[in-house]
Amino acid sequence: PDKEYLKALDTKLDEELAEYHKDQNVEELESIRKTKAEKRGGFEKKILLKTVTDNAIETCDSGAKKIFTRNRSGNLHLSLHDSRIQKTEVHENTLQLTMDRIFQYTDEETIYSGVIEFTKVYVEECSILVFDYPYGYEGETSFSGQSYSLTEYNDRYPNAEFEIVTEGYNGYATCFQGWIWDGESEPLFGIMNIWNMGDMVYLLED
Numbered sequence: 001p002d003k004e005y006l007k008a009l010d011t012k013l014d015e016e017l018a019e020y021h022k023d024q025n026v027e028e029l030e031s032i033r034k035t036k037a038e039k040r041g042g043f044e045k046k047i048l049l050k051t052v053t054d055n056a057i058e059t060c061d062s063g064a065k066k067i068f069t070r071n072r073s074g075n076l077h078l079s080l081h082d083s084r085i086q087k088t089e090v091h092e093n094t095l096q097l098t099m100d101r102i103f104q105y106t107d108e109e110t111i112y113s114g115v116i117e118f119t120k121v122y123v124e125e126c127s128i129l130v131f132d133y134p135y136g137y138e139g140e141t142s143f144s145g146q147s148y149s150l151t152e153y154n155d156r157y158p159n160a161e162f163e164i165v166t167e168g169y170n171g172y173a174t175c176f177q178g179w180i181w182d183g184e185s186e187p188l189f190g191i192m193n194i195w196n197m198g199d200m201v202y203l204l205e206d
Contacts, residue, residue, distance in 0.1 A: 066204040078202055079103040085162040090150055095121045095194065102204055112204040120198030128153040129191040130180060157182055162190060172197055
């Protein structure tokens, strides 16, 4: 992985050196370098840009992880249906969901483990609705339950797994609906609402 990183770094430096030899304008070269870093990223985390499509930006890091950034205006060939959120962590305004599996659909189905990372999250606007049994079962027309903040949910269900049945994306809102599994108890129906102005990033591991 380090060999691949150094090769890419050499290529980038050669590219910038060629631009300098063309104009020999140091200030303009620095401006170009900053613009490229903002659009395409730098090398601080050893992340390499691979492809850009209408639906996502795909990169990889020196550890050979696949990284996809969702484009809000398009569909993505990754699915969380039947995936389970095993851990929910908040770090300032970043939300990380540790997944047992993430499905990728290209020519065939590929299953990864990994993390979903939401950046620029409005934590106070996020919530998890937990419905009392037996809502969701045939014949039930009424329901009751509790709305939790992310911290409250972690405190109340520290070992629970949230199985995603449906996933929805609308503007800056993300909604997961599914089952909350907590030990040997019957699963509870839940809705997870996430509000963020940043990116939704898929960090995939084989």
